[in-house]
Every structure is written in structure tokens, then in C-alpha cells.
Amino acid sequence: MAQLESRVAYNYYLVERVIRYLQTKDAALFPFTEAMTPEQRRAFQRDLRDGLADLQDSGSARKTSAVGYIMSDDRLREIIEKWERSQPSPTR
Numbered sequence: 001m002a003q004l005e006s007r008v009a010y011n012y013y014l015v016e017r018v019i020r021y022l023q024t025k026d027a028a029l030f031p032f033t034e035a036m037t038p039e040q041r042r043a044f045q046r047d048l049r050d051g052l053a054d055l056q057d058s059g060s061a062r063k064t065s066a067v068g069y070i071m072s073d074d075r076l077r078e079i080i081e082k083w084e085r086s087q088p089s090p091t092r
Helices: 012-024 031-035 038-056 074-086
Strands: none
Touching: 012 038, 012 074, 031 074, 038 074
């Protein structure tokens, strides 16, 4: 079997960081959350949970075995980047 793409599709540390943030709500893990309103934080947390569910359910959503399916954290990255871009840049 040939490897078509050498990029690592799943970043364990990103997923660990997301889980730790959801458990602790520690803004140091995602500094841009400090500028968020409580409603925005709840929406961000909901999006992160959805992204984790997508990662976890990647095989079962197609009613197939997840064995051999390459997990991808692309959805989590998209969520984090979208929210980070939506926050005002810190002034220097």
C-alpha cells in the first residue's frame, strides 16, 4: 500500500487541548476566548463538542466500520480558526 499524503491527519495534542478547555474553561488554552461574551463562549464550546463528535463518529456516520478509517482533525481546526478570526485583534 502506498501512502498518498504524508501530512499527519490527526493531531493528538490539539484534541487533548480541546478536551482540556471543555473541562476547565481555561482561557489560557485558547487566549482569544478572553474577549468573548458568555454567549459566545457557550457557542464556541458547543462548536468544539460538535467537532469532537465528528472526529469520534467518523466511521459510524457512514454505517461502516471505523477500522482503517483515517481520522482527521480538519473540522476542529476549522472551528478554532473561524472563532479566532471572529475575535478582535489585541491592541499593541
